[in-house]
Amino acid sequence: MRCRVSEQICIPYGRQSVDEADIQAVVDVLRSGWLTTGPAIESFEKAVANFVEGAHAVAVSSGTAALHAAMYAIGIGSGDEVIVPPMTFVSTANAVIFQGGTPVFSDVRAEDLLIDPLLIEEKITSRTKAIIAVDYADQPCDYKALRKIADKHGIYLLSDACHSLGATYQGRPCGGLADLTVFSFHPVKPITTAEGGMVVTNSAEFAERLYRFRTHGITTDHWQRSEQAAWRYDMVDLGYNYRMSDIHAALGMSQLMKISDWISRRQKVASAYDLAFSGSVIAPLRCRDEVSHAYHLYVVRVPNREAVFKRLRSKGIGCNVHYLPVYLHSYYQQRLGLPPGHCAHAEAAYAEILTLPIFPGLTCEQQQRVTSALLEIIQ
Numbered sequence: 001m002r003c004r005v006s007e008q009i010c011i012p013y014g015r016q017s018v019d020e021a022d023i024q025a026v027v028d029v030l031r032s033g034w035l036t037t038g039p040a041i042e043s044f045e046k047a048v049a050n051f052v053e054g055a056h057a058v059a060v061s062s063g064t065a066a067l068h069a070a071m072y073a074i075g076i077g078s079g080d081e082v083i084v085p086p087m088t089f090v091s092t093a094n095a096v097i098f099q100g101g102t103p104v105f106s107d108v109r110a111e112d113l114l115i116d117p118l119l120i121e122e123k124i125t126s127r128t129k130a131i132i133a134v135d136y137a138d139q140p141c142d143y144k145a146l147r148k149i150a151d152k153h154g155i156y157l158l159s160d161a162c163h164s165l166g167a168t169y170q171g172r173p174c175g176g177l178a179d180l181t182v183f184s185f186h187p188v189k190p191i192t193t194a195e196g197g198m199v200v201t202n203s204a205e206f207a208e209r210l211y212r213f214r215t216h217g218i219t220t221d222h223w224q225r226s227e228q229a230a231w232r233y234d235m236v237d238l239g240y241n242y243r244m245s246d247i248h249a250a251l252g253m254s255q256l257m258k259i260s261d262w263i264s265r266r267q268k269v270a271s272a273y274d275l276a277f278s279g280s281v282i283a284p285l286r287c288r289d290e291v292s293h294a295y296h297l298y299v300v301r302v303p304n305r306e307a308v309f310k311r312l313r314s315k316g317i318g319c320n321v322h323y324l325p326v327y328l329h330s331y332y333q334q335r336l337g338l339p340p341g342h343c344a345h346a347e348a349a350y351a352e353i354l355t356l357p358i359f360p361g362l363t364c365e366q367q368q369r370v371t372s373a374l375l376e377i378i379q
């Protein structure tokens with residue numbers, strides 16, 4: 001992220017870690033002859049599926065492409081409704097619209113900003129096809145309660161786990177908790193491929209649809225045709241070019257090896273923040289006992305957020321705000337026209353939330369600068 005203060009003293013809110021092994025992995029692909037849709041994709045898909053305990057993983061070009069592909073896999077089309085939380089990145093809701101559906105915003109809980117299972121049922125209509133749960137900040141949603149609702153109404157449960165690779169819910173990793181789970185590998189996310197995404201599912205049928213969607217709706221890819229020495233292919237449905245390259249996949253594979261160390265480091269940073277802010281008006285979001293929170297984001301509520309944000313930024317601290325409730329963006333105002341107050345908890349939280357720097361390479365000295373700057377501003 002950019003910073004107006006000199007690079008040396010700027011602390012971003014999130015930052016990738018790239019080492020020599022990552023660089024070597026990328027160079028190896030460049031020398032191998034297979035730049036895309038080759039063996040590195042399959043290895044990376046298998047490794048992620050294994051890590052998150054899902055049966056199938058399909059790599060795509062971004063988290064947004066992964067969400068779009070998931071909407072296609074469950075057959076979202078014109079007139080269909082999909083329940084989403086407002087406290088998320090815009091692409092969770094955009095993906096519903098890509099396929100002609102309508103996102104229906106259902107409020108989050110005040111304490112952890114996760115979609116509130118108690119409020120979902122009143123949003124369900126005969127057109128509702130799915131719920132997308134967003135593991136905000138890296139904390140898994142209440143999958144047990146969500147599954148109950150989905151099963152009761154015969155709709156799909158999807159997980160936008162773009163924040164939560166490596167987090168667990170009741171001892172199980174995010175990846176096998178929903179019918180389809182979506183990950184992003186953007187540089188600020190838990191691991192990076194520069195740009196990239198993945199959909200994980202236990203359904204072979206969904207996996208088949210995902211493979212097809214990422215390559216123009218064609219039933220075999222270049223690699224498979226080359227293996228089978230065949231030229232014939234058939235386009236059976238409208239798809240996109242959402243493929244990930246082997247260069248990206250090799251970087252992702254190398255990054256994945258380090259994720260456990262990185263999560264411990266993030267958890268240590270989070271505990272240090274918790275400790276520093278205890279007894280102050282700076283209020284971290286609640287973390288439930290039944291989850292292992294991997295802290296993609298560290299979010300606090302503060303009074304006078306706008307002023308605090310500006311003063312921290314002026315001190316070279318790259319704090320951020322996640323997120324403006326999606327339906328308040330101009331596009332959504334024009335399209336859906338939902339009035340202010342539509343999701344009261346999300347809007348109230350939006351006025352107070354601040355994301356503080358957290359990433360594996362954040363040094364203790366940098367973290368101390370953040371905490372003392374914030375405590376000083378708040379006084």
Ligand SMILES: *Cc1c(COP(=O)(O)O)cnc(C)c1O
Pocket residue numbers: 062063064065088089091092134160162163184185186195196197
């Ligand atoms: C980052 C993110 C996305 C989109 O991922 P990209 O790889 O940037 O397309 C979707 N949902 C959430 C919650 C995200 O944080």
